[in-house]
Each structure stands twice: as C-alpha cells, then as structure tokens.
Amino acid sequence: MELLEIKDLNHMFGGLKAISSLNINVKSKMIYGVIGANGAGKTTLFNLITGIYHPTTGQILLDGISLVGKQSYEISRLGVARTFQNLRLFNDLTVVENIHVGQIYRRGLGKQKTKNLSAKINSLLNLFGLDARAEDKAGNLPYGMQRKLEIARALATEPKLLLLDEPAAGMNPHEVQGLVGLIKEVKRQYSDITIILIEHQMKLVEGLCDYATVMNFGQVIANGTVQEIQNNPVVIKAYLGEAEVG
Numbered sequence: 568m569e570l571l572e573i574k575d576l577n578h579m580f581g582g583l584k585a586i587s588s589l590n591i592n593v594k595s596k597m598i599y600g601v602i603g604a605n606g607a608g609k610t611t612l613f614n615l616i617t618g619i620y621h622p623t624t625g626q627i628l629l630d631g632i633s634l635v636g637k638q639s640y641e642i643s644r645l646g647v648a649r650t651f652q653n654l655r656l657f658n659d660l661t662v663v664e665n666i667h668v669g670q671i672y673r674r675g676l677g678k679q680k681t682k683n684l685s686a687k688i689n690s691l692l693n694l695f696g697l698d699a700r701a702e703d704k705a706g707n708l709p710y711g712m713q714r715k716l717e718i719a720r721a722l723a724t725e726p727k728l729l730l731l732d733e734p735a736a737g738m739n740p741h742e743v744q745g746l747v748g749l750i751k752e753v754k755r756q757y758s759d760i761t762i763i764l765i766e767h768q769m770k771l772v773e774g775l776c777d778y779a780t781v782m783n784f785g786q787v788i789a790n791g792t793v794q795e796i797q798n799n800p801v802v803i804k805a806y807l808g809e810a811e812v813g
C-alpha cells in the first residue's frame with residue numbers, strides 16, 4: 568500500500584522550475600532513497616512535503632489525505648517528521664529537552680502523560696547512544712551526536728513517515744557505517760515507519776534503501792532498486808559518473 572503519493576508536482580521559485588512534473592509513490596514501511604546532484608530539487612521536495620513551501624501545482628497525499636495547503640505543524644501531527652541538511656537543534660536546550668520538544672510538537676502542550684513520555688525519551692536515548700549526554704546542552708555535543716539527536720527528536724513525534732535530509736552529511740566513513748547500522752536498528756524497533764532519505768553517498772543508499780528515485784534539474788530521471796539505478800545509463804551520464812558506479 569502506498570503511504571505517500573506525489574502526483575504531477577511542480578514548484579517554481581520565480582522563473583526557476585525547481586520541481587517539474589514529479590511523480591513518486593512510496594510504499595508503506597520502505598526505506599526509499601532520493602538521490603541527485605546539487606540543485607536537483609531534493610530539499611525542495613522535502614520542503615513541499617512538510618509544508619514549508621506550498622507547491623505551484625500538483626498533489627501530495629499521505630495515506631490518501633492531501634498535505635497541500637496544510638501548515639507544517641498540521642503535517643507533523645498527521646505523522647510526518649524530518650531532519651535538516653544543516654542541523655536545526657535547540658542548542659541551548661539539553662538533549663532530553665530537545666527530544667521532549669519533539670513529543671510536545673506532536674501532541675500539543677497539556678495532553679501529555681509524563682510517565683509514558685519519559686519512558687519513550689529513555690528508549691530513544693538508549694537507541695541513539697545518547698544516555699551519557701542526556702543532560703548536556705545540544706550545542707556542546709560532538710557533531711556526529713548532534714546529527715543523531717536530530718533523528719531522535721524527529722522520532723519523538725511518532726511519525727509514520729520520517730524524512731532524513733542527508734543524514735550522513737559531514738560524517739567520516741566510520742561514522743557513516745555507524746549511521747547505516749543505526750538506521751537499520753531504528754527500522755527494526757519502529758517496524759511500521761517509512762523512511763525517505765536524501766543522500767549523495769551511494770554507500771549509504773546501497774546499504775539501506777529498498778528503492779530509490781534519481782532527480783536531475785527538478786525531474787525524476789530514474790526509479791528502481793539501487794542496483795537498477797547504478798546500472799542505468801541515463802543516471803550514469805547525468806549524475807553518478809563511472810568512477811562511483813564501478
């Protein structure tokens with residue numbers, strides 16, 4: 568069953584067509600990759616799904632419900648969470664407080680069963696290896712931990728759909744390997760969740776994604792399994808380059 572259906576989506580920034588006649592279907596419980604060169608329109612796509620921008624034309628359906636025209640907080644409460652390419656943590660709040668903000672964002676203030684929520688915070692701290700830093704300010708964490716905290720905060724909103732915008736950006740190969748294992752563990756523990764990840768690093772896409780879409784200049788140029796994409800001549804020409812495919 569499709570969780571997310573994007574139909575004939577277009578988005579203009581003035582005279583620039585950032586998203587052009589885009590169609591994507593994401594089945595429930597998949598890990599889905601969106602790849603493409605700088606400026607291909609990947610982050611704009613996430614911004615359209617999450618209501619930061621409203622598309623010029625086209626449809627975005629989550630479980631059959633239209634997201635177009637809705638505000639970001641409404642889309643969050645329908646079950647969409649995201650991380651950002653450039654981290655957007657609350658640096659002066661602690662790790663626990665950052666995760667708690669995610670919970671509040673989903674439920675609203677005053678509707679919380681505190682006991683239940685702190686059990687969930689503890690399980691997220693444990694999953695992301697952040698226990699020992701729980702009371703540290705987010706801004707004082709090493710970069711790799713800050714990236715993990717962003718994912719933990721997004722999960723705290725209890726999403727059906729988690730959008731990860733270049734989760735491995737700025738990480739060294741060892742950290743990327745760790746992140747692959749972590750995302751697999753997230754998927755194991757939250758088996759109903761669907762993940763879309765934007766990524767430049769084929770290693771990460773290879774290690775994680777069931778299916779992927781390649782974008783170029785706002786358009787889809789290929790869909791398929793990672794192997795199909797790596798062997799697709801159009802993709803090789805437009806984006807990957809022979810060195811990366813080999």
Ligand SMILES: Nc1ncnc2c1ncn2[C@@H]1O[C@H](COP(=O)(O)OP(=O)(O)OP(=O)(O)O)[C@@H](O)[C@H]1O
Nearest residue numbers: 580583585603604605606607608609610611612652
């Ligand atoms: N707010 C904006 N105003 C005007 N143009 C924008 C805006 N946001 C993005 N663009 C343009 O839209 C196009 C798509 O940008 P986008 O950031 O979505 O690409 P991307 O695939 O995410 O690239 P990157 O990998 O570099 O993040 C680019 O040409 C970019 O310059």
